[in-house]
Amino acid sequence: MSPHAPRHGSIEAAEIAGRRAVMARDAGLRRISRVTRRVILGAVALSGGLAVTAANAFHGHTIVTGSSSTTSTPASSPSVPSSSSSGLSAPAQTPAPTPVPPVVVSGGS
Amino acid sequence: MTASTSWPALGTNATVVVADPAGLAAACAGVQAVIEEIDRAASRFREDSEISRVNAAAGAPVLVSEAFVRAARCALRAAQITGGDLDPTVGASLRVAGYDRDFVLVGPGAAVRFAGAAGWRVVELDDERRLIRVPAGVELDFGATAKALAADMAAARASMRIGGGSVLVSLGGDIATAGPALAAGWSVRVTDDHAGVPDAPGQTIALRSGGLATSSTTRRRWTRGSTNVHHILDPATGAPAREHWRTVSVAAACCVDANIASTTAIIRGAGAPAWLEGAKLPARLVAVGGTVTVTAGWPAGERAAA
Numbered sequence: 001m002s003p004h005a006p007r008h009g010s011i012e013a014a015e016i017a018g019r020r021a022v023m024a025r026d027a028g029l030r031r032i033s034r035v036t037r038r039v040i041l042g043a044v045a046l047s048g049g050l051a052v053t054a055a056n057a058f059h060g061h062t063i064v065t066g067s068s069s070t071t072s073t074p075a076s077s078p079s080v081p082s083s084s085s086s087g088l089s090a091p092a093q094t095p096a097p098t099p100v101p102p103v104v105v106s107g108g109s
Numbered sequence: 110m111t112a113s114t115s116w117p118a119l120g121t122n123a124t125v126v127v128a129d130p131a132g133l134a135a136a137c138a139g140v141q142a143v144i145e146e147i148d149r150a151a152s153r154f155r156e157d158s159e160i161s162r163v164n165a166a167a168g169a170p171v172l173v174s175e176a177f178v179r180a181a182r183c184a185l186r187a188a189q190i191t192g193g194d195l196d197p198t199v200g201a202s203l204r205v206a207g208y209d210r211d212f213v214l215v216g217p218g219a220a221v222r223f224a225g226a227a228g229w230r231v232v233e234l235d236d237e238r239r240l241i242r243v244p245a246g247v248e249l250d251f252g253a254t255a256k257a258l259a260a261d262m263a264a265a266r267a268s269m270r271i272g273g274g275s276v277l278v279s280l281g282g283d284i285a286t287a288g289p290a291l292a293a294g295w296s297v298r299v300t301d302d303h304a305g306v307p308d309a310p311g312q313t314i315a316l317r318s319g320g321l322a323t324s325s326t327t328r329r330r331w332t333r334g335s336t337n338v339h340h341i342l343d344p345a346t347g348a349p350a351r352e353h354w355r356t357v358s359v360a361a362a363c364c365v366d367a368n369i370a371s372t373t374a375i376i377r378g379a380g381a382p383a384w385l386e387g388a389k390l391p392a393r394l395v396a397v398g399g400t401v402t403v404t405a406g407w408p409a410g411e412r413a414a415a
Binding site: 085086087088089090091092093094095096097098099100101102103104105106107108109 | 111113121124126186189190256277279281282283284290293294295296297298299300301302303304305306307309311312313314315316317318319320321322323324325326327328329356358360361362363366369370384387388389390391405406407408410
């Protein structure tokens with residue numbers, strides 16, 4: 001027996017142990033991956049099931065009234081530079097004082 | 110160099126101003142066409158109008174024109190935005206209050222018991238099929254928005270007819286502009302009465318884009334019994350809105366939005382300036398006593414109106 005034999009044997013044993021550890025790790029990762037896939041699939045299926053249940057429980061309906069419409073369009077807005085939470089649009093520029101004689105009068109009618 | 114002309118329309122006056130005098134006739138033709146469309150659709154005092162047909166339908170659905178759908182949708186949007194302070198179902202309230210014919214024919218009458226509006230949510234409007242239904246007994250009135258809508262539509266059409274030129278349209282003081290902005294803006298006098306003279310007490314401002322509207326309780330007043338009635342009703346009660354402001358002028362991106370804001374401000378009274386500030390709408394509010402309040406960058410002028 002070579003003086004190196006025992007050493008060689010211990011290296012082989014170490015390599016085998018290392019390969020087993022790698023295989024064990026890979027097997028663990030595969031298990032985790034399988035579990036993760038199953039959890040995701042389960043969650044998707046559960047969401048779909050809940051959606052179907054909700055759709056059956058609460059039937060949608062269309063109400064065409066003053067407050068909503070199938071083709072609700074806002075009134076004519078030649079320019080809509082900014083819109084506030086009021087739903088009304090402010091002018092692009094605020095009025096300014098002018099010395100020019102008026103071309104028209106705005107007042108009550 | 111601008112050119113302008115005026116003529117009677119919609120129970121008031123229409124004025125068209127163009128930057129290029131060569132386009133005046135074409136612009137006026139476009140404006141008149143829109144006025145006729147809106148009048149046929151929304152005049153409560155024409156028996157042959159669509160709104161009269163809808164009000165007389167006793168709850169049956171009515172097929173209407175695109176112009177009517179647009180006017181109705183505009184009125185409903187105003188109601189939604191203002192939480193019902195402007196309400197197109199106020200027609201019966203106006204009739205009960207005595208405003209049941211062209212205003213020139215409204216005279217004094219006996220005392221009345223005001224009646225609140227049915228509420229805009231009862232209106233069923235199908236834009237695609239152009240069908241509208243209001244319950245029996247409910248009467249529509251688009252007075253709070255139709256004239257401003259007509260001004261916006263008329264300005265856009267007039268500008269289109271003159272190749273995209275600059276136009277200003279005023280319908281009884283509801284002003285819309287279209288086309289490129291003039292460098293100096295359109296010079297406009299804001300005052301209590303649109304039929305006032307150009308130097309009537311008020312303020313002259315340059316309007317550079319969008320629209321401007323003025324609502325006032327100083328016009329269209331009549332009496333019922335001992336009560337002095339004006340035409341801006343609070344839909345909740347059907348009675349004239351309490352007079353905190355006599356005149357409110359608002360500038361906005363379009364005349365419809367300006368008009369919604371100015372009339373709502375009259376109805377909301379003391380709370381109006383904060384609401385207008387929040388909406389970033391430049392406005393000039395004249396209290397009954399003449400004190401002037403401005404909001405959102407409206408230029409400061411005189412502090413008290415005559």
